[in-house]
Every structure is written in structure tokens, then in C-alpha cells.
Amino acid sequence: MSIKTKLKERSARVEDYLRDCLEGKGFPKRLRQAMEYSLLAGGKRLRPVLLLSFNKLLDGDTDAALPFAASLEMIHTYSLIHDDLPAMDDDDLRRGRPSNHKQFDEATAILAGDGLLTEAFGFMLDSALERGLPAGVVIQAMRMMVRSAGCAGMVGGQMADMEMTGREDVNLDQLRAMHAMKTGALLTASCSCGAILAGADLDDLRRATAYGKEVGVAFQIVDDILDVTGDEASLGKPVGSDEAQGKVTYPSLVGLEQSRTMAEEHIAEAVRQLDVYSGPEREFLEGLARYIVDRVQ
Template identity: 65%
Template sequence: MTFKEDLGRRAALVEAYLVGCLRDRNIPARLLASMEYSLLAGGKRLRPVLVLAWNGLLGGDADKAMPFAASMECIHTYSLIHDDLPAMDDDDLRRGRPSNHKQFDEATAILAGDGLLTEAFVLMTETCLVKGLPAERVLRAIAVLARAAGSGGMVGGQAVDMELTGRTGVPLDELKKMHAMKTGALLTAACECGAILAGAAESDVDNARRFGRKIGVAFQIVDDVLDVVGDTATLGKPVGSDEAMGKTTYPSLLGLDRSKTLAREYVDEALTNLSGYFGCEQEFLWQLARYIVDRVY
């Protein structure tokens, strides 16, 4: 099985769970349609896959961790819905389809994002209440994810991104900090939470966290590069929007070649945190880290 086939297989397992995770929750029909329109629009399911891969690497049970993994996708999807709104990035296309507010309307899109964020916490608790994982593990993982998704993490990063848009002379350190919050925090939490839910030793949780941080930076650098050299059909979203909106990016500060090199350096650093592990999950995480940068080569 090739890496892409393995990634697709893992994403399909997440997808199968996502299809039913919002049902029987008394959600009004139009709101549910809007929530599922974005949640079930496809994608690599990278964040839930990372939860399950680190969980499996450290001896966890994928079935028991699945609701928590699904919660990561709910949070990620809500952030995309809100990011696309006219008041934010004002994007009309997401994953090859009209953005949620274009398919429905702005009010419904806002509520769909709100609903997905809140339902994510229901799913997190089901990891304990339905699947039976120890409450202390689940509580710790919830705290990690809540901080990563909140005002000191992803939400705060989006706020800083809006503040920096249109500004010139943004220093590299400020750009790194913003991306560590906006993009890196959730990717890091996915790895860390997978380890926590497995009941891993603190040294293993630290390895998962460091791995997540490094691939988070690499992922954002590659995203910036693809906004320059990618195409809308492949990415499923508009390209060139960063430059059009006056956003500072890694390519605008460092150039394309240096940005690509830097992304690979971060991935190489991430891989050092896998050196003490073996087996199919270790191999998958190794290849996943490489895949992040291989997209631009």
C-alpha cells in the first residue's frame, strides 16, 4: 500500500464516523444541512488522522479515541467556515465548492460554525462517557485542545492575521508567532491529545507535542508556497489570495526557494521525535511529515 492509499484509508475511517456524528442531536434541518455541507466536504482529515496515529503508536485504541479525533475535524471545519466569511478572508470557494455562506447565507454559516465548535466538545466527552476512556485522560486532552483552539491559539492567531493584513515590514518572528497560533496550535494539539488519550508517558507526550509543532510550521510554509505556485483545481480554494489581500507570507519575506528549504528543515527536525519508535504507525507518521513538504517538489 502506498502512503497516499494509507492516508486515504485512514481518512475514510474518520469520514465514516463523521457521517453520523451530528445525527439524533435535535439540530434544526437547515442548520444541520449547513454544518454537514462543510464537515462532509472531504479533505485529508489530517488532524483527526494525527490523533489516531499518535494514539496507535503509543498503544491506544483507535475506536475509543475516534470521537475525540472527530471533534478535531469539527473545530477545524468551523474555523474554515468563519475564515471564509466576508468579514474575514472573504473567500467564495472551499474544497472545490462554494463556501458555506455562499451556499446558504452569512447568518446560517456563522451559526453552523458555532454549532460545530460546540458539538466538538460533546464528542470529546463521549470519548469518556460512551467509549470508556479514563476521565483524567480525557479531561487533560480537552484542556489541551480548548487552549489550542481558543483565544491564545487558533482564534487568537486569526485575530493577529487580520491585524497584520495590509501591513508592510512584518518581521519573520511575528509571522512565525502568528502561524504557530493560527495553524500550528491545532496540529500540535492533535498529536499531543492522541498521546494523552493513549495514557502515554510524559516523555512520549513531549515527543508528540514537539513533532506537532515542527510539522505545523512546515505545513504553513507549504501552504504559503502553494498559494503562489498551486492551482485552484488541485487545492480546491482560490490561489493568489494572500498577495491580493496584502498578507505577509514566507515566500514574500524569504522567497520561494528559501521557503521550500525551510519547510524541509522543520520536517527533518520533526522526524527526530520519531527516532525511538517502530512499527506501522511510526512509518506512517514519518511519511506524513515528508508528504507535507513533498507537495511543493
């Protein structure tokens, strides 16, 4: 079975959960529609799949961790909705469809994002309240989520990205630091929260975190490469939008070839973290890491 098929198989479980999770909660209709429009727009569900996979690798109860995994996708989705707003990146398209504020309106898009972020914390809590994960463990994992989604993570990274846009003097270290916050932190938290929720010891947690960090860097480099070499159909947005928006990228700083080499090195380092494990979960996580960089070979 190809890694793409395996990924799809695993994300189906997350997809099912996401499809029903906002039902029957008494949310205003238009608000719920706007939230579901973006939450159920496809996507690889990479973050929840990473959480569940590390959780399983370390013998966790993945049924109990499922709401927590889904909350990662909600936080990811809210960030996309807000980033697309006219005052931010001003993107009209997302995954080949009108972005949230184009399909609805700006006010609804802001509130749909706020709602997804707030409710995401509710689903994390449900891992303890409804699925029986130990309260202390859930609190620890949530602290990690706040750190990675908040001002020293994703929100701060988006701020740094906006401050960098249009500047010509950005160097590789600054670019790396920005991406580590903007996209790396949440990908890393996906892995480490999977480990924490499995009750992992410090060594396992360290390896999950390192894997997440390396995959996160590679993921961003590949994203930058595809913005140059990809096609609009598979990207779901126009090619070259980074350059058009005046964004510094890995290819713009070190060239395409060097960017590819860097991505491969980070993936190799991610895979090295898995050395001590064996079995199907290890194979899946290795395949997933390689798949990310294979898209630009």
C-alpha cells in the same frame, strides 16, 4: 502502498464517523445541513488521522479515541466557515465549492460554526461517557484542546492574522508566531491529545508535541508556497489569493527557495522525534511528514 493511499485508508474511518455523528440529535434541519455541507466536504482529515496515529503508536484504544479525533475535524471546519465570512477573509470558494455563507447565508454560516464548535466538545466528552476513556485523561486532553483552539491559539491567531493583513513591516518572527497560533496549535494538539488519551508518559508526550509543532510550521510554509506555485484545480481556490489579500507569507519574506529549505528542515526535525519508535505507525508518521513537504518539490 503510497502514503497518499494509506492516508486515505485511515481517513475513511473518520469519514464514516463524521457522516453519521450529527444524525438523530434533533438539530434544526437547515442548521444540520449547513454543518454537514462543510464537515463532509472532503479534506485530508489530517488532524484526526494524526491523533489516531499517535494514539496507536503509544498503544492507545483508538476506537475509544475516535469521537475525540472527529471533534478536531469539527473545530477545524468551524474555523474555516467563520474565516470565510465576508467580515473576515471574505472567501467565496472553499475546496472548489461555494463557501458556507454563499451556499446558505451569513447567519446560518455563523450558527453552523458555533454549532460545530459546541458539539465538538460533546464528542470529546463522549470519549469518556460512551467509550470508557478515563475521565481524568479526557479532561487533560480537553484542556489542551481549549488552549490550542482558543484565544491563545487558533482564535487568537486569526485575530493576529487580520491585524497583520495589509501591513508591510511584518517580520519573520511575527509571521511565525501568528501561524503557530492560527494553524500550528491545533495540529500540535492533534498529536499531543493522541498521546494523552493513550495515557502517555511525559517523554512520549513531549515527542508527540514536538512532531506536531514541526509538522505544523512546515505545513504552513508549504501552504504559502502552493499559493504561489499551485494551480486552482488542486487548491480549490484562486492562485495568488494571499498576495491579493495583502497577506505576508514565507515566500514574500524569504523567497521560494529559502521557504522550501525551511520546510524541509522542519520536517527533518519532526522525523527525528520518531527515532525511538519502530513499526508501522512510526513509518506512517514519517511518511506523512515527508508527504507534506514533497508536494512542493
